[in-house]
Every structure is written in C-alpha cells, then in structure tokens.
Amino acid sequence: MAVLRVDGISKEIQGRRIFSNVCLEVHSGERVALIGRNGVGKTTLLKCLMGNLDVDKGSIHRGIGLSDYGMMEQHAEIPEYMSLFDYVFSAKHDLYEAKQSLLGLEKRVAESSTHESLFSAYAEALNHYLKLDGYGQEVDAGNVLRRMQFPESSWTQPYVTLSGGEKTRAQLARLMVLRPKFLLLDEPTNHLDAEMLDWVEAWVRQYRGTVLFVSHDRHFIDAVATSTYELTDAGLNYARGGYTAYRVKQNSLEQSRQAIYDKQEKERQALISAIQRYREWFQKGHDAASERDPYAKKRAAKNANRFQAKTRALKQLEERSIEKPKKEMNARIDFRDGQFNAKHMITLDHVSFSFEADHLYFSLLNLSVNRGDRIAVMGQNGAGKSTLLRLLIADLTPDCGHILRHPELRVGYFAQQVDVLPMDRSILACMLELPGITQSLARESEWKWLSLHIPEA
Numbered sequence: 001m002a003v004l005r006v007d008g009i010s011k012e013i014q015g016r017r018i019f020s021n022v023c024l025e026v027h028s029g030e031r032v033a034l035i036g037r038n039g040v041g042k043t044t045l046l047k048c049l050m051g052n053l054d055v056d057k058g059s060i061h062r063g064i065g066l067s068d069y070g071m072m073e074q075h076a077e078i079p080e081y082m083s084l085f086d087y088v089f090s091a092k093h094d095l096y097e098a099k100q101s102l103l104g105l106e107k108r109v110a111e112s113s114t115h116e117s118l119f120s121a122y123a124e125a126l127n128h129y130l131k132l133d134g135y136g137q138e139v140d141a142g143n144v145l146r147r148m149q150f151p152e153s154s155w156t157q158p159y160v161t162l163s164g165g166e167k168t169r170a171q172l173a174r175l176m177v178l179r180p181k182f183l184l185l186d187e188p189t190n191h192l193d194a195e196m197l198d199w200v201e202a203w204v205r206q207y208r209g210t211v212l213f214v215s216h217d218r219h220f221i222d223a224v225a226t227s228t229y230e231l232t233d234a235g236l237n238y239a240r241g242g243y244t245a246y247r248v249k250q251n252s253l254e255q256s257r258q259a260i261y262d263k264q265e266k267e268r269q270a271l272i273s274a275i276q277r278y279r280e281w282f283q284k285g286h287d288a289a290s291e292r293d294p295y296a297k298k299r300a301a302k303n304a305n306r307f308q309a310k311t312r313a314l315k316q317l318e319e320r321s322i323e324k325p326k327k328e329m330n331a332r333i334d335f336r337d338g339q340f341n342a343k344h345m346i347t348l349d350h351v352s353f354s355f356e357a358d359h360l361y362f363s364l365l366n367l368s369v370n371r372g373d374r375i376a377v378m379g380q381n382g383a384g385k386s387t388l389l390r391l392l393i394a395d396l397t398p399d400c401g402h403i404l405r406h407p408e409l410r411v412g413y414f415a416q417q418v419d420v421l422p423m424d425r426s427i428l429a430c431m432l433e434l435p436g437i438t439q440s441l442a443r444e445s446e447w448k449w450l451s452l453h454i455p456e457a
Helices: 040-051 085-090 093-111 114-133 134-147 166-178 194-206 218-224 243-288 294-320 385-392 427-431 439-451
Strands: 001-013 016-027 031-033 057-061 069-072 183-185 208-215 228-234 235-238 343-356 359-370 401-403
Touching: 001 040, 001 134, 016 057, 016 228, 031 040, 031 218, 031 243, 040 183, 085 093, 085 134, 085 166, 085 228, 093 114, 093 134, 114 134, 134 166, 183 343, 194 359, 218 243, 228 243, 228 439, 235 243, 243 294, 294 401, 343 385, 359 385, 385 427, 427 439
Parallel strands: 031 208, 031 228, 069 183, 183 208
Antiparallel strands: 001 016, 001 057, 228 235, 343 359, 343 401
C-alpha cells in the first residue's frame, strides 16, 4: 500500500524556488532516505509532506491520515518554560491539554477550597483524564525517557537547557510516545554519541511502521535505508538500497552521460569541420565556374548540397543533444594559523565546573593544548563536551582551578547550535562586520560557500 504519493510538486518562498518537479512514492514498511546538499530544500519538503506548508504546484496523496504522521524536526521551537517530561508527553496533544487543565483546576481548588463549582469542574476534569488513561500514559512516557537514558532527576529540566544530543534523544522519545504509522525524521543522528547512534540505528530498522528520513550519515543510511532519493534542483533521483548503492548507480549514470556527451561533441566537431570544408570547396568551385565550364558548375552545386546536408545534420544533432554534465564544486578548506609560534596554547590545571551544585560536569580536569595538536573530545550526550569548549574559549568560568591561555592566542569557535547570529540579518551584513572585510571579498566568500557541494559525511 502506498502510504504517500507525491506528483510533480514545486515550492517557492519569497520568490526563490526551493524545489520543483518532485515525484515520490513511499510504500508501507519502507525506510526511505532523503539526501541532498545543504539548502536544496529537504526540510522544506518534509514540512510540505506533513501539511505544515502548502505546495505551489502538483499534488500530495496520503494513504493514511495526517494524525498517523509523526515528524522529528531539525530545529524544534519549544517554549523556554516547558520541561523535558512535558515536551515528550505533549506528543499526545489532547492528553497534554487535559493534564494542563487538571493541574490548573488543582491549583485553583487549593487556593479557594470553599467554591463548589471549582470542585465540580475539577471532578469532571479528573474523570475525563482517567477515561483517557492519563496516569497510565504518564507511566509509559516515563518508561520511554528511561529507555532513552534520561534519569528521573532530569525530567523537570527545561528542554531548552539540554545539550544537542539530549535534544535529539528527547525528540525521538516524543515520537516513541506518539507511535505514528509514518515517521518523518529530519537528521535523526545529529549530535548523538556512539552508543545512542547504535540504538537509534537498531530502533529504526525494527520500526514496524514506515520511515522517511533526511540524513548526511552514510553509515546510518547504508544500515537502515531500503531505498534512497537525492533531492536536486531538477527533482528527485532514486536508487534501491542505501547510500552506497545509490552512489554506484549515480556514478554509472554520470559516466554514461559523459560518454554520450563526449561522443556527441566529437560528432559535432566533425560536422562543423565538414561544413567549413564544403563551404570552402563550394566557394572555390563557384568562383572558378563559368558558362564554358559546366563541370565546375556541377561540382560547385554538389558541394553546395553536401554543405546543406551537413548543416541539417548539425541542427538535428543540436536538437537532440544533452547538456554537458556538471561537476559539483567540492569544499577545499584551509585553516591558516598566522604567525603564532608559541608551543603551549591552552592549559587546564585542576579545573572543576558545574551549572548547579548537584550537577558536577567534571572535577580536577587537567589538559594541555599545544601547537599542532588535533584533539577529539568524545563522551556521552550531556557529559559536558560543549561546556568544556566554552571553558576553553573563556565563555564560561571554572568553579575552581586555572585555565592559562597564551596572551597572543586567537580562537575560532564553531558552536554546535549557532544561536549567536542575528536571525533578522543577512549573511552579507554579518560578514561585513568582521575586521578587514570589504564588500567584494564578503560577496565572493558568500558565493563560494553557498555554492559548494559538501559530500555526504
């Protein structure tokens, strides 16, 4: 059964074409990977499939209702006050609203114990919540959180304070509570540690419903996908199997297109040379011909016919010709370190840090970062990896211990969640604020980076 069928849909936002001519069919039980370069429109396509955005052209046919769809978003907008437990439990919207109504009435009853109408309203809300098996559903949500390695002490923590990996786990937990028949996952492996990556891989493979997921993780795609689509400017390319199978098929197609193009160009050049040659012969024959030399006139006419035949052949070739296969621009990144020659860059001496008194991230940590080092920081989600980096760049201050930095050290920091950039300003405007950046250099850099093809990681 086709859970989803998409026929030639297109989408524009503020006059910019996001994607066009997208055709897709997903059957029950399939695990479909959606790949493509950054900015090509993968997330926008998922939002269209979920009904969150309208398409400008084409149609979407859903074999099951939207109530059976569940989507994990790449950047979910969650109220600052919402706790981890409430975020996961709110997957069942009606149940969550009933719980909030019940809690609100509980508070009002506690404040005004003599108002009979409040007691009646509270009793009615409680009965409704019991009929929905609200308390049983709360137990199920708690079990899911434990399965996703969230201790009960973290359930009241605001969702927005979680690490990137913890947020990904929380979103997956929310979907597990919802139990949709059709899962749409937007980069579900982002920020996950190795143990949780293995768990998610196994969970997706064993999921009894249908899954459509966006990913740049080659290993994950190969491990779970039954088919792979690549979203391009021209639509979707398809292959049965995972990323490796898709690349084998695409490489074969690209080689075939290149061979056809090379043969076409060789034939084109041969026709152009023949046309030029017959034109010259015709002109020479025509100039030499006279009424007294009928043989020269006949030869000139013959060359004219050949010239016209080759011209027609060239026109026909150009009408059926294919465009030259385009080669993507690959990223070539060179981080230059200037004239800084010191050996010791940063030293941590018995450093301890905690956000709260009962949550110590690390204690008496010692670390030296020297010139030329390439250091990987590994650990479970929430262990404090990003916190350590923020200590290194002096964005946070340790509770005890010392962090020594060379006075001439300059640090470039790429955060896991880029929340320091103003969302209401353009990329160009932000770049022009950098020292020594001219408008021409900023525009050139912007074009280079936004036009690059970053290979799937």
